[in-house]
Amino acid sequence: MKPFVDLHDVTHVYARAEDGVPAVKNLTLRIHEGEFAAIVGPSGCGKSTLMKLATGLQFPREGTVFVDGRQVEAPVKLAGMAFQNPTMLPWRTTLDNILLPLEIVEPHRGRLRRNKAEYVAKAEGLLEQVGLKGQGHKYPWQLSGGMQQRASLCRALIHEPKLLMLDEPFGALDSFTREELWCVMRDLHAAQKVTIILVTHDLREAAFLADRIFCMSARPGRIVAEREVAFPRPRDLEITYSPEFSALVHELRGHIAQARRAA
Amino acid sequence: MRTKNQLALAPWIFTIGFFVLWEVACRALGISSFILPAPSTILLAVWEYRIQLGYHALHTLWMTVAGFGLAVAFGLLLGMVLGSSRLINAGSYPLLVGFNSIPKVAVVPILVFWFGVGWVPPVLTAFLISFFPIVVNVATGIATVEPEMEDVLRALGASKRDIVFKVGVPRAMPYFFGSLKVAITLAYVGSVIGEQNASNVGIGNLLTRASAAFEVPLVWAALVVLAVLGVVMYAITAYAERSMTGWAQRSQMAA
Ligand SMILES: Nc1ncnc2c1ncn2[C@@H]1O[C@H](COP(=O)(O)OP(=O)(O)OP(=O)(O)O)[C@@H](O)[C@H]1O
Ligand SMILES: [Mg+2]
Numbered sequence: 001m002k003p004f005v006d007l008h009d010v011t012h013v014y015a016r017a018e019d020g021v022p023a024v025k026n027l028t029l030r031i032h033e034g035e036f037a038a039i040v041g042p043s044g045c046g047k048s049t050l051m052k053l054a055t056g057l058q059f060p061r062e063g064t065v066f067v068d069g070r071q072v073e074a075p076v077k078l079a080g081m082a083f084q085n086p087t088m089l090p091w092r093t094t095l096d097n098i099l100l101p102l103e104i105v106e107p108h109r110g111r112l113r114r115n116k117a118e119y120v121a122k123a124e125g126l127l128e129q130v131g132l133k134g135q136g137h138k139y140p141w142q143l144s145g146g147m148q149q150r151a152s153l154c155r156a157l158i159h160e161p162k163l164l165m166l167d168e169p170f171g172a173l174d175s176f177t178r179e180e181l182w183c184v185m186r187d188l189h190a191a192q193k194v195t196i197i198l199v200t201h202d203l204r205e206a207a208f209l210a211d212r213i214f215c216m217s218a219r220p221g222r223i224v225a226e227r228e229v230a231f232p233r234p235r236d237l238e239i240t241y242s243p244e245f246s247a248l249v250h251e252l253r254g255h256i257a258q259a260r261r262a263a
Numbered sequence: 264m265r266t267k268n269q270l271a272l273a274p275w276i277f278t279i280g281f282f283v284l285w286e287v288a289c290r291a292l293g294i295s296s297f298i299l300p301a302p303s304t305i306l307l308a309v310w311e312y313r314i315q316l317g318y319h320a321l322h323t324l325w326m327t328v329a330g331f332g333l334a335v336a337f338g339l340l341l342g343m344v345l346g347s348s349r350l351i352n353a354g355s356y357p358l359l360v361g362f363n364s365i366p367k368v369a370v371v372p373i374l375v376f377w378f379g380v381g382w383v384p385p386v387l388t389a390f391l392i393s394f395f396p397i398v399v400n401v402a403t404g405i406a407t408v409e410p411e412m413e414d415v416l417r418a419l420g421a422s423k424r425d426i427v428f429k430v431g432v433p434r435a436m437p438y439f440f441g442s443l444k445v446a447i448t449l450a451y452v453g454s455v456i457g458e459q460n461a462s463n464v465g466i467g468n469l470l471t472r473a474s475a476a477f478e479v480p481l482v483w484a485a486l487v488v489l490a491v492l493g494v495v496m497y498a499i500t501a502y503a504e505r506s507m508t509g510w511a512q513r514s515q516m517a518a
Contacts, residue, residue, distance in 0.1 A: 077420030
């Protein structure tokens with residue numbers, strides 16, 4: 001199968017890095033279309049940098065980045081993104097926040113005004129899927145942190161992106177809300193066949209959601225281990241209490257601990 | 264509820280208290296009205312000269328609003344340019360700051376060379392003195408868009424323009440309206456300076472003539488009229504701010 005996201009031997013140094021040490025070095029990563037990939041690694045190892053490289057928000061000093069068969073030379077225009085911080089615009093209602101990508105991405109941009117009702121219905125459908133039915137008229141600051149995070153997932157999905165980038169999206173949530181949103185993500189991935197790259201510090205989260213998990217070394221980051229996750233889909237939360245699951249999490253933990261020691 | 268009423272009454276109580284204290288001090292210490300007239304004397308002067316004061320005040324108001332309007336339009340535009348381009352921002356700051364440091368009184372003669380005595384110098388002085396805070400605030404609001412928000416939009420293929428108009432400008436609105444409150448009072452200072460030196464009408468001109476003739480109560484009456492106009496215009500901009508940027512005022516601190 002042809003890779004959908006293909007980073008080959010990539011080295012990146014931030015223009016404003018004071019020490020000139022690369023954030024990532026000789027990083028190679030291939031992710032297939034429709035795959036759910038998780039990236040784990042010690043803090044500051046370059047995971048967010050990898051996201052920016054794969055979406056064309058940063059360009060590598062060395063190496064090549066291909067997305068969807070094309071070399072990335074500008075922001076990719078097809079990615080949805082969600083971060084740990086929900087970054088909702090406080091002057092827009094939740095619904096208008098979710099519609100924001102449609103005001104940018106073609107062909108929706110040109111159609112939005114005349115087909116508003118259709119898009120609003122779609123946004124409300126997404127809100128329902130993440131458990132926020134009928135909350136669209138509220139302003140983001142009237143929602144709890146977890147609810148804002150759900151809304152930001154809707155915003156990342158509204159334009160049906162081919163690539164979804166999630167950078168610790170559940171990092172600031174309590175464990176119950178987090179597990180609930182895992183199931184939301186699992187179902188969305190199953191329904192939409194979108195390629196997802198998830199950066200996380202939570203090894204259980206990676207093991208539960210991903211098809212493949214990549215472990216990164218300490219800065220300068222590169223991939224030090226790659227692990228297929230064979231649990232059949234659809235997965236139930238119960239599997240997280242199985243011995244195989246614990247063994248996998250334990251193994252991942254070993255990789256991270258080693259990467260931290262090597263630093 | 265009690266605190267709300269207190270808040271609404273507080274400005275009146277403080278203001279009236281201030282003038283009562285002033286009045287009492289003037290009478291108790293027997294201060295000559297040539298040095299510091301009592302508020303009652305000033306009030307009488309306001310009434311006595313009401314037609315003259317009203318005519319000149321209207322002119323000053325008009326000069327101020329015109330200069331302020333120019334400053335708003337120009338300040339928004341330049342602020343948007345400076346906020347969205349780090350290069351232009353860095354390049355033009357020394358010029359802007361240098362220009363803003365020039366006392367505008369010193370510029371009025373130049374305006375007179377160019378445009379002669381009349382309505383142009385006061386309007387331009389009001390404009391020149393009041394646009395700077397607007398520019399700085401709008402530019403700051405736009406330049407401090409959260410990098411994550413920028414990433415979300417750029418990964419969708421948003422242009423710089425999209426980001427400035429969809430996020431930067433709305434985000435800068437609280438800064439913008441905050442700066443208007445500073446700018447409107449500055450614009451008064453500017454138009455009065457302009458009128459004092461380069462006009463035949465307006466409170467500024469009245470002040471010049473009254474002080475040359477040692478008509479002390481009239482000078483004070485003109486100052487009071489200016490202050491009242493300033494408060495009214497400030498209140499209008501503050502009201503506009505509240506109604507336009509309610510989303511930014513949800514903190515308990517502002518309550
Ligand atoms: N804009 C920037 N300018 C300069 N250096 C940067 C910039 N962004 C990140 N870095 C550096 O690059 C390295 C990798 O950063 P990155 O944000 O990719 O880490 P991360 O793996 O996402 O960390 P975390 O898990 O804590 O989010 C860090 O050492 C950081 O200091
Ligand atoms: Mg990060």
